[in-house]
Amino acid sequence: MADDTEHAAPDFRLPDPAIVSRTMADVAERGQRIVNDFLKRQAEHPGAVAEAPIDPFNIGSAFFEMTTRLMRDPQRLVQAQLGFWQDYMTLWQNTTRRILGDAITPVIAEDAKDKRFKDEAWRESEVFDFIRQSYLLSARFFRNVVDDKEGLDPRTAQKIDFYTRQFVDAMSPTNFLLTNPEVLRRTVETGGENLLKGLSNLLADLERGRGQLRIRMTDDTKFALGDNIAVTPxxxxxxxxxxxxxxxxxxxxxxxxxxxxxxxxxxxxxxxxxxxxxxxxxxxxxxxxxxxxxxxxxxxxxxxxxxxxxxxxxxxxxxxxxxxxxxxxxxxxxxxxxxxxxxxxxxxxxxxxxxxxxxxxxxxxxxxxxxxxxxxxxGVFIDEEQLQALEEKMGSRGYLDGREMATTFNMLRANDLIWSFVVNNYLLGQEPFPFDLLYWNDDSTRMPAKMHSFYLRRMYQQNDLVKPGGIELNxxxxxxxxxxxxxxxxxxxxxxxxxxxxxxxxxxxxxxxxxxxxxxxxxxxxxxxxxxxxxxxxxxxxxxxxxxxxxxxxxxxxxxxxxxxxxxxxxxxxxxxxxxxxxxxxxxxxxxxxxxxxxxxxxxx
Incomplete structure (x- = not known):
């Protein structure tokens, strides 16, 4: 007779009711405060939302142009879809054979520098291995489709590639509770207290951003300028x-x-x-x-x-x-x-x-x-439509807010500077690690409106700095x-x-x-x-x-x-x-x- 302990249910403990009660009361109070602050700002600036552009990064027109060109040659799209489904069927077959005990070579593997799938469960578990490879195949399919840039303006092609990657990164299974083995394991071990803590962290970041999400990347209480950072006499x-x-x-x-x-x-x-x-x-x-x-x-x-x-x-x-x-x-x-x-x-x-x-x-x-x-x-962020929107925003207050610029730079490395902290802070419910470089990265600065407009237009957009006599200073x-x-x-x-x-x-x-x-x-x-x-x-x-x-x-x-x-x-x-x-x-x-x-x-x- 088999030992019953082999089939025992995992040791799952319920969260402490007192902790749940305190957390939810705190959530209600802080959430109400955030909403009230938001409504107050809207009352003070009633036209702010109405005047905000629906597509601030001018993404829609870029993807519309790409889709139009794809439809002119549907054969290429069909070929990409066929290749994707063939790979997907191979993955299904391999997963079935692996469950039956066969040793299988993966259909696709992540880049060696990709830290998202470092947890061993992504390879040891047939289910999570399937989820991982399924995501990687889908990501490759999206990139292959938008990779056909024939006939597109180079900046439009670059914008399509960039925002496709943003979408693909956002959809990673590592970013979701039910498809991240590390988060699931932590949820079982803590009885869900990690999610309660994560909710509290999320509210704290909304409070820091005054209603906008400002993800905390490091424990900034551990640093003080002139005390343990920037201390050279x-x-x-x-x-x-x-x-x-x-x-x-x-x-x-x-x-x-x-x-x-x-x-x-x-x-x-x-x-x-x-x-x-x-x-x-x-x-x-x-x-x-x-x-x-x-x-x-x-x-x-x-x-x-x-x-x-x-x-x-x-x-x-x-x-x-x-x-x-x-x-x-x-x-x-x-x-x-x-x-x-x-x-x-x-x-x-x-x-x-x-x-x-x-x-x-x-x-x-x-x-x-x-x-x-x-x-x-x-360059993705610098076209005429975006520059006009930015200049209008800067003109109303005289500067570019440092947090807006920080978001732009973080998007360039979204997996490292956005999604890794979403997982750590909100899903795992952990405090960010004290790190001097990330403290500096979060200590953003503003930019004067006139200077920033000149810099973006005359250098990034028009490349006048390398033109003899192209720029006049004083x-x-x-x-x-x-x-x-x-x-x-x-x-x-x-x-x-x-x-x-x-x-x-x-x-x-x-x-x-x-x-x-x-x-x-x-x-x-x-x-x-x-x-x-x-x-x-x-x-x-x-x-x-x-x-x-x-x-x-x-x-x-x-x-x-x-x-x-x-x-x-x-x-x-x-x-x-x-x-x-x-x-x-x-x-x-x-x-x-x-x-x-x-x-x-x-x-x-």
């Missing part, structure tokens, strides 16, 4: 309407004579380069003997609506150069620009070249777009081809914001000596990669052929961080040293300790 020595200039305290007895000026992007906050001591580029650069100055940009509001790109140039690098000279007595500097900060640096250098201003002696660019012809997936028509100083350009191989093949195009623009380096990983991790981590290789090459792929074929891959390579390069530009300079001891007094007050202003303030 220094002082604010200058400030204006757009930035505070931070000078960092030296840790060496002597420093390079030429100070280092860093222009971070104002799409995000500067402390991506100063997260923790172990991964702080700023701290590391100070330890290499640089007198480091960083522009900490203001988090703009309606008062900054008229600040344009020229304003950021005048009140950013130009103001910083004047302040650095007062603080150190040095006119010549080395400059670093990161992402949009690099775009500003290049525009400034071209303007300085026209005026014969030679104070910047070398330039370093981190993941910087200058030629926007192939701007990657961000009355000066600029030409990037007039930049002749030594340049170090760093790109990252898996960059979804500034595709490396597009950033490489700058090698054909500048006329001075250039070193191009490609780091492994993406827009952030590839840059913030200290030597001690032992992570991510990088590629170097002497020649700069026209095509990026040709460069990579001839490049040499080196293990580890690119930081030491950059240090050797920049130190060779001007190796003379002087006694270390203390913030506030020169011609500018110390105003407040780093990281300063501008960086502490939140988008929600």
């Amino acid at each position: 220094g002082q604010v020595v200058f400030q204006n309407d757009l930035m505070q200039l931070i000078q960092y305290t030296p840790t060496t007895e002597t420093v390079l004579k030429r100070p280092l000026m860093i222009l971070p992007p104002w799409i995000n906050k500067f402390y991506i380069l100063d997260l923790r001591p172990k991964n702080s580029f700023i701290r590391w650069a100070v330890a290499q003997g640089h007198t480091v100055f960083v522009c900490s940009w203001v988090n703009p509001d309606e008062r900054h609506a008229e600040k344009d790109f020229s304003s950021y140039m005048r009140e950013g690098p130009y103001a910083a150069l004047d302040a650095i000279e007062k603080a150190t007595g040095e006119r010549e500097v080395n400059a670093v620009g990161y992402c949009l900060g690099g775009t500003l640096l290049a525009a400034t250098l071209a303007q300085m070249a026209a005026k014969k201003d030679t104070r910047i002696k070398s330039a370093t660019f981190f993941t910087t777009m200058l030629d926007f012809e192939e701007s990657g997936e961000l 009355g000066v028509k600029i030409d990037l081809r007039r930049i002749k100083l030594p340049t170090y350009m760093l790109s990252t191989r898996e960059d979804h914001i500034a595709p490396w093949a597009s950033t490489y195009r700058a090698t054909q623009l500048f006329k001075g000596p250039m070193r191009f380096v490609l780091a492994a990983s993406g827009h952030i991790a590839g840059v913030v990669n200290p030597p001690e981590s032992g992570k991510y290789s990088h590629w170097v090459g002497k020649d700069l052929p026209e095509k990026a792929d040709t460069w990579l074929q001839g490049a040499t891959e080196l293990a580890g961080s690119w930081w030491p390579d950059w240090q050797r390069w920049i130190a060779a530009q001007a190796p003379e040293t002087v006694p270390a300079r203390q913030p506030g001891a020169g011609g500018l007094p110390a105003l407040e300790p780093a990281p300063g007050s501008y960086v502490k202003v939140m988008a929600s303030d």
Whole structure:
């Protein structure tokens, strides 16, 4: 007689009634508060909903055009459907044979980098293996159908591909309770308390977003600027309407004579380069003997609506150069620009070249777009209809809300930055893990209306920056081809914001000596990669052929961080040293300790 324990029902416990009661009472109270807040805002702005575009991303017209073209050649669609059903029948047959004990090779497997199906139940259970493969086959079918882009405008084709992927990612079985084995297992183990906790987390995120879902990616209570993040010692020595200039305290007895000026992007906050001591580029650069100055940009509001790109140039690098000279007595500097900060640096250098201003002696660019012809997936959000809607929204309040921009960037990596947290926070009912990079990612910034419109239209949409005289800043028509100083350009191989093949195009623009380096990983991790981590290789090459792929074929891959390579390069530009300079001891007094007050202003303030 078989042991009855072999067929015993799973150990399922009911949730504690007291917990259920408290949770539901809390849900009712908080839910009512969210609804009341929403209704109050609608009363204050009664036209907001009516004026909102039905299709804000202009998706409908793109898919309508694709469908029209598909219908002109239905044979292709029929062939795709036949292939899908043949694969599906094979999956049914394989699943049946597997249940009968046969060893079966999967019909389809996920990408090795896909973390969604890491739970062993996706392979060990016949049911979940079938669900997984069924989803992967369906996803491939959708992608194959929209892959036929013949006759479509490239931007329309890109938009169709992007939003098809968004739909496919959203429909993953990992995102639903009944088709995620890990969630089902947790529900059984906790008696459903994970779902109650998840509901509470969902309400908390709705409260954070004032009625809009703002997913919490990390435990932000574990971080405080100047306490355990952005802690490299220094002082604010200058400030204006757009930035505070931070000078960092030296840790060496002597420093390079030429100070280092860093222009971070104002799409995000500067402390991506100063997260923790172990991964702080700023701290590391100070330890290499640089007198480091960083522009900490203001988090703009309606008062900054008229600040344009020229304003950021005048009140950013130009103001910083004047302040650095007062603080150190040095006119010549080395400059670093990161992402949009690099775009500003290049525009400034071209303007300085026209005026014969030679104070910047070398330039370093981190993941910087200058030629926007192939701007990657961000181009999906930049067409005339979307720009007009965005400009109307910015015009009413004077800025672009940082949370809206954060959503755009998160959509570029939806599985990692959206759906993984939906599963963790709402289905598994877990608190997000404390992670400095995600804390920074969630600390969004606003963008002044006039500047942002100029940036999107003149650079992303019209690609005027690479056209000689295509852009005029402060009355000066600029030409990037007039930049002749030594340049170090760093790109990252898996960059979804500034595709490396597009950033490489700058090698054909500048006329001075250039070193191009490609780091492994993406827009952030590839840059913030200290030597001690032992992570991510990088590629170097002497020649700069026209095509990026040709460069990579001839490049040499080196293990580890690119930081030491950059240090050797920049130190060779001007190796003379002087006694270390203390913030506030020169011609500018110390105003407040780093990281300063501008960086502490939140988008929600």
